[in-house]
Amino acid sequence: MPDYLAAVLEMLGPAQNRYADPAAWDRLHAELGVELPPDYRALVDAFAPIQINGHLYLSHPATKPWNLGQDIRSTIKAWSEVPWDDLDLDADEDPRQLFGLDELSFGTRNGLWPIASTDRGETIFLIAASEAPRLLVSYDETWAEHCMSFAEWLYRYLIGEDMSGPNSAAFYPGPVTLKRLPMSADERTEPWYGPERGM
Secondary structure (H helix, E strand, C coil), X not given: CXXXXXXXXXHHCCCCCCCCCHHHHHHHHHHHCCCCCHHHHHHHHHHCCEEECCCEEECECCCCCCEXXXXXXXXXXXXXXXXXXXXXXXXXXXXXXXXXXXXXXXXXXXXXXXXXXXXXXXXXXXXCCCCCCCXXXXXXXXXXXXXXXXXXXXXXXXXXXXXXXXXXXXXXXXXXXXXXXXXXXXXCCXXXXXXXXXX
């Protein structure tokens, strides 16, 4: 099986590790009651808070702006307020029916955990209770399931596969564009680029 974490790191370039802090992860895991996957933590530590290829956002648990814990809590609150049982969803729109979920809950031990998002309206959820890596992606009132690690999902996203549903690819040829997210109102950040990748 390919090492997708290594493949993504090769595409993104040298890890920055500006905010890497094991204690911040320990606090977040204790607060959430679930542990986020090692490959996801490694990528967040390496680069976050960051925007990747103009769309995908990763936050970090050790920063005040773009704080991962705060982002997870606010996203859970927003999604938990949707009256799922009252919606007249077709079978192909209802994630419970699509993916065999007993219930649709957010931020619970058996529920969905938002771990990344895009400015195109995509939300990437982790099913933390799953024995094997499992992600669900919501996009434009559709859902997609990916039985893979976050690193594999990100690798496939960056090479232009439809990782949020049909016709959802956001492929840009050439090096991956990375942009640090501003840590204050005065900060202006400039993008930089990963290595050439022959695409």
